[in-house]
Amino acid sequence: MIPFQNKYVQLDDLLDRMAESLQLDKTRYELMIQHYEAIKKWIEADEQFFKPFKYELYPHGSVRIRTTVKPIGKDEFDLDIALHLKVQWDIHTPEKIYFELRRRLSEHAIYKEKMELKNRCIRLNYSGDFHMDILPGVQENDWDEDKIRVPDRLLGYWVSSNPRGYSKWFLNKANIVKISLLEKALRAENLPSNDFENKKPLQRAVQLIKRYRDIYFHDDDTFKTSSIILTTIAGLYYNGEESIYLTVENIVNRIRQHTIHNSWRLKVLNPVNSEEDFTDKWEREPRYYQAFETFCEHLYEQWQELKKENGIISEGRILKGLFGDELYFKAQTSQADIIEKSRNANQLGINRNSGIIGAAGTVSTSLVKTNTFFGNDAD
Incomplete structure (x- = not known):
């Protein structure tokens, strides 16, 4: 993981890369x-x-x-x-x-x-x-x-x-944020921006929650929560967070606040058409809602673990459990490629005081030497 000073930026960089691997090629x-x-x-x-x-x-x-x-x-x-x-x-x-x-x-x-x-x-x-x-x-x-x-x-x-109105509503919510936390950090560190499709934290958060849903219900999808319900809840609970991590954090926290403090089930209406109840099936078959509650509680618990100073190994274990080994390893490989390209272009340096990678040429930073094909340092 590129070691930014801010923990949330570090997580966002990894989450952003995992979400990128999920989307339509x-x-x-x-x-x-x-x-x-x-x-x-x-x-x-x-x-x-x-x-x-x-x-x-x-x-x-x-x-x-x-x-x-x-x-x-x-x-x-x-x-x-x-x-x-x-x-x-x-x-x-x-x-x-x-x-x-x-x-x-x-x-x-x-x-x-x-x-x-x-x-x-x-x-x-x-x-x-x-x-x-x-x-x-x-x-x-x-x-x-x-x-x-x-x-x-x-x-x-x-x-x-109202499918088209719904799309407009969601994109308006996502675009509350003009520049994400990760984009700000990359600019501040003078590091190359991710060569990804420009997506907002809400869009990335929805992709990741849906992927976790697919893993959670992989063995038995009988009562699997639908994408439209998860997407709508995410949009309704989104408060304009600039971080992918904090966007998911806020969404799972607010779901949990409802489920532990209310005996009545969550009802999710189409935000642009109140006549359309996306959760009407939960009324007919309560086991759908029970599965949703259990799934959200597990995501909440795992997300709290990411808050702790666990170190890279523990964070990797949590993220692989949530989103799958393949997605996590792809994100790690992507990060390593970016670091190597920046090193070869003499764009990266190491802070002599903290040992943290940053932009070459900044105060207290020494240039990271380029690796040759044989693994020796270039002169």
């Missing part, structure tokens, strides 16, 4: 966009139903808010798409909208083989790469361009939703 992202554009053109060309209407087809969910997490045990991501028709929602039945989307996709030789019918959406499975969930919906009113009604096949009627 550039190749797969570009492939998703290609398939998205192809589906968009196919629906637009439909003479039978869709072409006469004004509508939009747009991504939402983790890809849009940039909190994707690579699944464990398989190499697939999910892309959520909304098919947003701009007509009065009560003109058509929910069955009609769902049927027309199904019909159009089934007319395509490739799409019909990839279709999987879900309760509110139709999934296209691109085996080994990703799956695309297409959610059909109709605009709910004229004064809110984002709010839609979507068909619920189990209930048999329209339900209110």
Whole structure:
């Protein structure tokens, strides 16, 4: 770990690198966009139903808010798409909208083989790469361009939703912070910035919490907490912390405050559509909420351990337990590569008083010598 003076900066550097390894790679992202554009053109060309209407087809969910997490045990991501028709929602039945989307996709030789019918959406499975969930919906009113009604096949009627408004809400929350603690520290130390996608502490925190969730429920995911619940709670409890570590710390603390001081369960509504209860399943099946409480309590306990001055070995053990060995080792290797590149470019020095690595040329700092191929110091 790059030994910054501030403990939270040290942890943030490692957490940032672990979260970076979790996200959608550039190749797969570009492939998703290609398939998205192809589906968009196919629906637009439909003479039978869709072409006469004004509508939009747009991504939402983790890809849009940039909190994707690579699944464990398989190499697939999910892309959520909304098919947003701009007509009065009560003109058509929910069955009609769902049927027309199904019909159009089934007319395509490739799409019909990839279709999987879900309760509110139709999934296209691109085996080994990703799956695309297409959610059909109709605009709910004229004064809110984002709010839609979507068909619920189990209930048999329209339900209110707002996937695009939700994305805007979350990104606005994340962007409260203009410059993160880690970015400030890198500038202050005159160290090279991480060559990562520029993400805010809230986005990184959500990625890490979701990864811990996947590890925690890996052996039995029957009552696994959904990503939309975790993401919403994180956004609601976020107080603009500049640190990834402190963002997670605040979120788990506030969850715990609720669970230990209240006998009633936590209720998580869509922050841009109070009619949509993301935790309605917890009401029907309390074991989902019990699993959520147990999972959050374990995360809280482990996060408290990171506060202590455990040393690198103990911190590594905790982080590997939370996020997995592979993710931790990748982050360590990434750090080592950055240090080596900076050393070879004569950008790093060692403080003669404290022994801490810092920028070369600063007061009380000696240059770190470059390693040759054979491991000897360069002259």
